[in-house]
Amino acid sequence: xxxxxxxxxxxxxxxxxxxxxxxxxxxxxxxxxxxxxxxxxxxxxxxxxxxxxxxxxxxxxxxxxxxxxxxxxxxxxxxxxxxxxxxxxxxxxxxxxxxxxxxxxxxxxxxxxxxxxxxxxxxxxxxxxxxxxxxxxxxxxxxxxxxxxxxxxxxxxxxxxxxxxxxxxxxxxxxxxxxxxxxxxxxxxxxxxxxxxxxxxxxxxxxxxxxxxxxxxxxxxxxxxxxxxxxxxxxxxxxxxxxxxxxxxxxxxxxxxxxxxxxxxxxxxxxxxxxxxxxxxxxxxxxxxxxxxxxxxxxxxxxxxxxxxxxxxxxxxxxxxxxxxxx
Amino acid sequence: xxxxxxxxxxxxxxxxxxxxxxxxxxxxxxxxxxxxxxxxxxxxxxxxxxxxxxxxxxxxxxxxxxxxxxxxxxxxxxxxxxxxxxxxxxxxxxxxxxxxxxxxxxxxxxxxxxxxxxxxxxxxxxxxxxxxxxxxxxxxxxxxxxxxxxxxxxxxxxxxxxxxxxxxxxxxxxxxxxxxxxxxxxxxxxxxxxxxxxxxxxxxxxxxxxxxxxxxxxxxxxxxxxxxxxxxxxxxxxxxxxxxxxxxxxxxxxxxxxxxxxxxxxxxxxxxxxxxxxxxxxxxxxxxxxxxxxxxxxxxxxxxxxxxxxxxxxxxxxxxxxxxxxxxxxxxxxxxxxxxxxxxxxxxxxxxxxxxxxxxxxxxxxxxxxxxxxxxxx
Numbered sequence: 001x002x003x004x005x006x007x008x009x010x011x012x013x014x015x016x017x018x019x020x021x022x023x024x025x026x027x028x029x030x031x032x033x034x035x036x037x038x039x040x041x042x043x044x045x046x047x048x049x050x051x052x053x054x055x056x057x058x059x060x061x062x063x064x065x066x067x068x069x070x071x072x073x074x075x076x077x078x079x080x081x082x083x084x085x086x087x088x089x090x091x092x093x094x095x096x097x098x099x100x101x102x103x104x105x106x107x108x109x110x111x112x113x114x115x116x117x118x119x120x121x122x123x124x125x126x127x128x129x130x131x132x133x134x135x136x137x138x139x140x141x142x143x144x145x146x147x148x149x150x151x152x153x154x155x156x157x158x159x160x161x162x163x164x165x166x167x168x169x170x171x172x173x174x175x176x177x178x179x180x181x182x183x184x185x186x187x188x189x190x191x192x193x194x195x196x197x198x199x200x201x202x203x204x205x206x207x208x209x210x211x212x213x214x215x216x217x218x219x220x221x222x223x224x225x226x227x228x229x230x231x232x233x234x235x236x237x238x239x240x241x242x243x244x245x246x247x248x249x250x251x252x253x254x255x256x257x258x259x260x261x262x263x264x265x266x267x268x269x270x271x272x273x274x275x276x277x278x279x280x281x282x283x284x285x286x287x288x289x290x291x292x293x294x295x296x297x298x299x300x301x302x303x304x305x306x307x308x309x310x311x312x313x314x315x316x317x318x319x320x321x322x323x324x325x326x327x
Numbered sequence: 328x329x330x331x332x333x334x335x336x337x338x339x340x341x342x343x344x345x346x347x348x349x350x351x352x353x354x355x356x357x358x359x360x361x362x363x364x365x366x367x368x369x370x371x372x373x374x375x376x377x378x379x380x381x382x383x384x385x386x387x388x389x390x391x392x393x394x395x396x397x398x399x400x401x402x403x404x405x406x407x408x409x410x411x412x413x414x415x416x417x418x419x420x421x422x423x424x425x426x427x428x429x430x431x432x433x434x435x436x437x438x439x440x441x442x443x444x445x446x447x448x449x450x451x452x453x454x455x456x457x458x459x460x461x462x463x464x465x466x467x468x469x470x471x472x473x474x475x476x477x478x479x480x481x482x483x484x485x486x487x488x489x490x491x492x493x494x495x496x497x498x499x500x501x502x503x504x505x506x507x508x509x510x511x512x513x514x515x516x517x518x519x520x521x522x523x524x525x526x527x528x529x530x531x532x533x534x535x536x537x538x539x540x541x542x543x544x545x546x547x548x549x550x551x552x553x554x555x556x557x558x559x560x561x562x563x564x565x566x567x568x569x570x571x572x573x574x575x576x577x578x579x580x581x582x583x584x585x586x587x588x589x590x591x592x593x594x595x596x597x598x599x600x601x602x603x604x605x606x607x608x609x610x611x612x613x614x615x616x617x618x619x620x621x622x623x624x625x626x627x628x629x630x631x632x633x634x635x636x637x638x639x640x641x642x643x644x645x646x647x648x649x650x651x652x653x654x655x656x657x658x659x660x661x662x663x664x665x666x667x668x669x670x671x672x673x674x675x676x677x678x679x680x681x682x683x684x685x686x687x688x689x690x691x692x693x694x695x696x697x698x699x700x701x702x703x704x705x
Contacts, residue, residue, distance in 0.1 A: 063533075065533075241702040
């Protein structure tokens, strides 16, 4: 086991899969000669050359569609969005082409493609560069949506996504690229899609968190432990398909649940998880499901306002206490 | 007309070519019948000069395909009105020469991508009338198992890659299949069909830029039928000579008379050669006209009867049969026999579609994922 950053883990996954399968290629803005806007693709152009690692013009709809077309005839593209904010320009190709091609062709054309890049909040870049879009993509059957929170998950899930025969929306988190953790050395290490991970075991309250909210929830759990509240932290890791079974099993044990997410509350993934818990474990609940969401406003620039817009340890601690009827 | 423009056409050259197409030259209310006849005769003369490039059998096959599409679409309209076909239904009548001419210029293993007006293109690529009609009927035996319908015809084995229903979406996809061809080092070309209204979409411009930048073997075929649904080109586009837009991307381009199947074929052959040998893309603006409405629900009150009649004088199927007859390549008896066989084929497709089963209810949940995942299974 080596301790590396999420950035390095993603880089390893890309390198190993590029080396493993000639059909895999990587394209996006600044992925090649510039080494990636966030250095996730560092060294890959040098190692694999311009045929496999391709700088694109700033033309998101175009290169997303080009990737889907290439996937129709046997290639396995990895399309990087410099940030998922820019994927908004490409949604027609992600949703109308990639997600639906297999179905509307009666099973003839599957689309083995990965759309990846950072999503969620960044550092003081205001409204158009800081937003969580996973609930958009998770809405559509035909897509798979993955959000890792640790270096090991990032590597194992990205490798599985590249090997998957369906379109995968793989949302990283810019604030987390430097986070460190242990990653197995085995080049065939993968993590299956659609399997939640219990990041911390506990017995009093379940906290469901993904992406940036996982380390925040773990810190909250540490604080709460000192106050005598034992929290179980579950990271679904894959948003579609959602491993609701693991979440429900935890809720049946703890009888209380807090869902923490960066995204806006309306129509969020948290809203979906809350509904599923209501449908599957209503009788086990000792308190209403509590959500901690990002503020229902466009992301502000000012540091103090930005901090207020993103859920933090204090808000999660308060939510856990609320469902546990403490104070 | 249809001269090779290896370099992007200059504005002056484009203008000259434009004025010589005989298609889209003058507003219909200024056209008298004498002029119509003269235009048709000139077009026929140009077509006759092209006949010698093909064998007897090739010419017959081109005629058969155009006639098949004509009858297929006429019958589609009839059964649509009878309620056998649901949803939208965009017919190809009037545009047969474009699909048949262009697809006659490529190989079986080349790729074709199209918009939602694709029944005729699917037939020209070799898909059976049965599989297309059954798809229109929403039957399990349809080419897309009844899940795609009129706008989403696919046949992987024949290189027919859809049927795409967001205007311009297929242009980016086709750029991708051309990219894959070059990446894999094979020599297939991609034909991408779209209407002139798609030219206003970002996908068109983004794709042409990448295709020329990276030298991708894609042939962009703009079927300029002059109306985006009910909006005329004049009301929708600032620069209406679409082939000129290739200049912006340093791409080769041609204007082509879309009512002459052989003109379309020749222009496509030139583009195919560029694509196959040198991985170079081409934009073809093929001027045509749809004789029916945008879809079956379109009353068409944005066009005058006179305008439609003007273009019907240039009916590509009639023009071609007249050329063949007058040049004594076929006799009327042979044409009648082709007509009879084609009608039988369409009748057979209607029977087949009618008698085919509906998709099994379980099909609702199949084909969503190639690797379905049972959540929580490690």
